[in-house]
Structure formats: C-alpha cells, structure tokens
Amino acid sequence: MSADTHPTPVAEPGVAEPGPPPPSAPDPFVSVTGWGRTAPTTASVLRPRSPAEAAEAVRDWGVRGGIARGLGRAYGDAAQSAGGTVLDMTALRRIHAIDDATGTVVCDAGVSLHRLMEVLLPLGWFVPVTPGTRQVTVGGAIGADVHGKNHHISGSFSRHVHAIELLTADGGIHTVVPGTELFDATAGGMGLTGVILSATLQLHRVETSLISVDTERVAGLDDLMARLAATDHHYRYSVAWIDLLARGRSLGRAVLTRGEHAPLDALPARARRNPLAFRPGQLPAPPAFVPAGLLNRTTVGLFNEFWYRRAPRSRTGRLQRLSAFFHPLDAVPHWNRIYGRDGFVQYQFVVGHGQEETLHRIIARISRRRCPSFLAVLKRFGEAGPGWLSFPMPGWTLALDIPAGLDGLGAFLDELDEEVAAAGGRVYLAKDSRLRPELLAGMYPRLADFRSLRSRLDPCGVFTSDLSRRLTL
Known part of the structure; x- marks a missing residue:
C-alpha cells in the first residue's frame, strides 16, 4: 500500500x-x-x-x-x-x-x-x-x-x-x-x-493529528547530553540529529527536537475543521540505479552543514504533521537506494547511564574515522522492557547509517562492538547483519534463557x- x-x-x-x-x-x-x-x-x-x-x-x-x-x-x-x-x-x-x-x-x-x-x-x-x-x-x-x-x-x-x-x-x-x-x-x-x-x-x-514541536540548535556533545538529561522528562517525544562529521569544539553538534501531541485548542481555526486528518505526503522515488560513492565525506559533509545551519537556534510550538515528525523518510519510496548497489549498514548501540565517557569516546572515534553518516540520531532510553532479547535498556542510544562500501568498515565496527560490550551495552539485532557471536552473551544477559526455551519449544x-x-x- x-x-x-x-x-x-x-x-x-x-x-x-x-x-x-x-x-x-x-x-x-x-x-x-x-x-x-x-x-x-x-x-x-x-x-x-x-x-x-x-x-x-x-x-x-x-x-x-x-x-x-x-x-x-x-x-x-x-x-x-x-x-x-x-x-x-x-x-x-x-x-x-x-x-x-x-x-x-x-x-x-x-x-x-x-x-x-x-x-x-x-x-x-x-x-x-x-x-x-x-x-x-x-x-x-x-x-x-x-x-x-x-x-x-x-x-x-x-x-x-x-x-x-x-x-x-x-x-x-x-x-x-x-x-x-x-x-x-x-x-x-x-x-x-x-x-x-x-x-x-x-x-x-x-485530540489532533499534529505534533507541537520545540527545536533548538546545540553547539556540542556535552551541551546536548546535558539538555537531554535535564529536560527529557518534560516531553513525550525527544530525539537529536547529530553531526558525526563535526570535530574539535563542534564535536557532536546537533539539532534537538522534542514534541507533544497538540491539543485541539492549539490549532488554528482552519485546522480545527478536521483536526484528526492523516494525509502523509510522498516525494518521487530515487532512481533504481544510484552511482557508487554518491554519499561520501564531501557530499554528506555539505548536507550536514546545511541541515545544522537551517535549523532554528530556538523555536517552540511549531505544529507539524505526524508523518513529518515521526517518519520523514517514508515520504521517499525506496530511499535505501541512495546508498548505491553496496547498500548501507545501520549501526545502533546503547550504553547505560554512567557510561557517558564511553559514548563520548565512540562518537569521537566515528568523527575521526570520518564516517559519512547523515542519518545519525541520539536518544535517551527509559526502563527496559521484559523481552529477553529486547534491545532498549536505560541509557544512551546512537543510531547511524554508513555506506557499506566504506573501506575498512567491518574492522572498525568490530572495534566499536567490543567497546560497547565492555561498557555493558548492546547492539540492536533488528539492524544487525555482522555482529560476531562471541560478543552476544555479554550484551544480552538473558541469552541462555532464550536458547533454553527455544530448544524446548522448537527442538x-x-x-x-x-x-x-x-x-x-
């Protein structure tokens, strides 16, 4: 559909x-x-x-x-x-x-x-x-x-x-x-x-199909993490787009976006006629063939600079459609084609509260490696769910996309896996296609229980x- x-x-x-x-x-x-x-x-x-x-x-x-x-x-x-x-x-x-x-x-x-x-x-x-x-x-x-x-x-x-x-x-x-x-x-x-x-x-x-959105531009990683930790509980939705190519004093500069479902009385009179309308838009799909190397450090760097500069320094209460706030890429059918025939790795990990230095160190390593990622987001997780292999745990999660053809990518991500595991964190299995099995038990403490139940249920x-x-x- x-x-x-x-x-x-x-x-x-x-x-x-x-x-x-x-x-x-x-x-x-x-x-x-x-x-x-x-x-x-x-x-x-x-x-x-x-x-x-x-x-x-x-x-x-x-x-x-x-x-x-x-x-x-x-x-x-x-x-x-x-x-x-x-x-x-x-x-x-x-x-x-x-x-x-x-x-x-x-x-x-x-x-x-x-x-x-x-x-x-x-x-x-x-x-x-x-x-x-x-x-x-x-x-x-x-x-x-x-x-x-x-x-x-x-x-x-x-x-x-x-x-x-x-x-x-x-x-x-x-x-x-x-x-x-x-x-x-x-x-x-x-x-x-x-x-x-x-x-x-x-x-x-x-009450409505709109989100009331607050946006602010954040100059660096330490400030971003402090703002997330101090104010997340005031918002139902919170996420930061982060520039992983920025370095030096700008390391981890970001656009922080937070929102709530807009109440009916926040809508202008025209929008109140049909406050629950759901009309997501759609843009043309990218071509079936995209040249290899289109997303490189130069093109992604230009995009990141544009995206950061176009964001307001501070803006509150802007009304956005649900589709624009939650699912902007859904407006572009087959957007995964933009990475070319090699595809891309979506790498996501979480480390717990108290491991902020680990997160800072990993982001600095990604920046030094010059990984061309324009879909990088940082969030804070709340309480873990009951799932034995469920990914979220209380702490910080970073997700980034990387063109799969990047030289040395496999070895680099292996090193990040080891750092995440050493910090008691984990990678997201729904996005993984390359994790080494020997790291899994340390990341998911209920793995033995899961394997035991599977062996009984599906021998x-x-x-x-x-x-x-x-x-x-």
Whole structure:
C-alpha cells in the first residue's frame, strides 16, 4: 500500500487493509534481503492468506526451516532464511475489533502501522510506540520490540501489547500474555519463538493529528547530553540529529527536537475543521540505479552543514504533521537506494547511564574515522522492557547509517562492538547483519534463557533465520 493513501474512518470490526490478497502458492527461490541490502540470500517465499495456511506452511517447510517476514524493514538479516522458507505475512492484514471505550485494537500481525494510523487517527487514537518508519507490521514491531522517540516515557512496543496469538513449531496456536516466559522470549525474539498471527494492543488517546514541536540548535556533545538529561522528562517525544562529521569544539553538534501531541485548542481555526486528518505526503522515488560513492565525506559533509545551519537556534510550538515528525523518510519510496548497489549498514548501540565517557569516546572515534553518516540520531532510553532479547535498556542510544562500501568498515565496527560490550551495552539485532557471536552473551544477559526455551519449544529448529544461524540463537 502506498504511503499517500488517505484515511478511511471505521468504527466497526473486521476492517481489512485494502488491496487484493497475494497468492498463497510459494514462489521459487528468490533473493531476499534486509532494508540495508547488505547480506542477500535466497529462499522460497510463501504468502499465507489465513492462520490455517500459515500453520500448514510451518508443518511442511522442510529441514532448512524458515522465518516470518513483514514489510522487510529490518535492516539486517533477521527476516531471511537462506535455502529455507520466508513466510510473508502481509496478506494477514485485518483489523478485527476496535474498542473505543478502552482504547484497544485487535488486528492481524500483517497489519502495518501505517494502516493503523489511517483507521485509528480519525477515531482519536494513535499507536503507543512508532519507530522511524510506519511501514512496519504489528508482528514485526513485536518481534523486534521496536522503540521510538518516546521510549523514556512509554517504553518499547511490547509494553503496550495485551495478548498475542502465536503459531509455534508444533503447529499449535497459543494465546500468549505478558508475564509469561513465552511472551518475554517473543517480545524482541526476532520471530524465533513462532509466527505472530494477531495481537491486542493498547492505544494512546489524541485530540489532533499534529505534533507541537520545540527545536533548538546545540553547539556540542556535552551541551546536548546535558539538555537531554535535564529536560527529557518534560516531553513525550525527544530525539537529536547529530553531526558525526563535526570535530574539535563542534564535536557532536546537533539539532534537538522534542514534541507533544497538540491539543485541539492549539490549532488554528482552519485546522480545527478536521483536526484528526492523516494525509502523509510522498516525494518521487530515487532512481533504481544510484552511482557508487554518491554519499561520501564531501557530499554528506555539505548536507550536514546545511541541515545544522537551517535549523532554528530556538523555536517552540511549531505544529507539524505526524508523518513529518515521526517518519520523514517514508515520504521517499525506496530511499535505501541512495546508498548505491553496496547498500548501507545501520549501526545502533546503547550504553547505560554512567557510561557517558564511553559514548563520548565512540562518537569521537566515528568523527575521526570520518564516517559519512547523515542519518545519525541520539536518544535517551527509559526502563527496559521484559523481552529477553529486547534491545532498549536505560541509557544512551546512537543510531547511524554508513555506506557499506566504506573501506575498512567491518574492522572498525568490530572495534566499536567490543567497546560497547565492555561498557555493558548492546547492539540492536533488528539492524544487525555482522555482529560476531562471541560478543552476544555479554550484551544480552538473558541469552541462555532464550536458547533454553527455544530448544524446548522448537527442538528441530523449525524457526530459523540467517540471523539465528550467524549468532547461534
């Protein structure tokens, strides 16, 4: 579904995402890759149209196993299975029930966050957590336990899940609720405990589809971290774009953006006529072929300088559409093409409070290495969720994109991994395609519990991905 579809208000249950259902027959082996396009492999792709078809596929897909997949926005190799089967869940996309009194929705795992916004915003409800794209499915959001700009307030996606319908390796379908081992292994478990078929979610009440945004330009990293630590609790949403090419006194200069859902009385009279309208725009897609090396230190440096200088020194209360505030890149279809045929690495790590010197040191190393990144963001995380392999933990998280063809990139990121692990931090598995397995246990203390549960629940390795093989999950 395109990102410019207009909202379709509904109050009755049984709303299906528009468009004809894809065929259920398996495709021959085709190339499958993550959004970063760094580690393509081939697999048979099957698109079930019902839970029964999904269960049949799981029973029959052979010794190489397989993994469920949504809209393909995991950056790394988590939703691909070389030589096995990929279960494309996007045909299971019905919204079954909306309870306006309690703010809950029951929907299939293949429903996208974009579709939920289309349907729910006109009713005055918003998804509780959204990552940097709305083109992810509910199943993918739970499997990766995604986080957003409000983690310091709202936590990650799984905190707002009341129940999951999970198809396990034995072909059974189970209702899984928070507080159980299976829920904790599934939230952030990257699809390795089973296929999420549907979920019940708690929503967030809003009066408008606009965000009231405060923006300020910050001259350096120390000032940025001090402002985030001192004022984050005053805002539901908070994030900083950071210039990782800046050096010297400008190291870590940034544009700090924070926001709240705008109340109805903050809107001008014209906007109050339809305060819950959801009309995301769309720009032309980049060409299918982008020359290698287009994003280099010079071009990214020019972009970073422009982006920093165009930001206001201080501005409060500007009204922005939800799509512009949360998902600016969704306006550009196939924006991952701009990195050329080599693709890109999206590297994200978190280190705990008290490890500010580690964060400072890593940012200085990235700056000295002159990594050409123009999509770099710094946030503070709040409390960790229950997921055993869930990424967020209290502390500081930095995410950056790097062209995959950069000379020496693998060795450099290996060094950063070691520094993150030594500080008690971790990297984000939903964005990874290169982490060395020996570092994983130190990053995720509940890894042994996860492996033990998987061995009991799925002793034959029915659910297997390229990520799980590489990291022996």
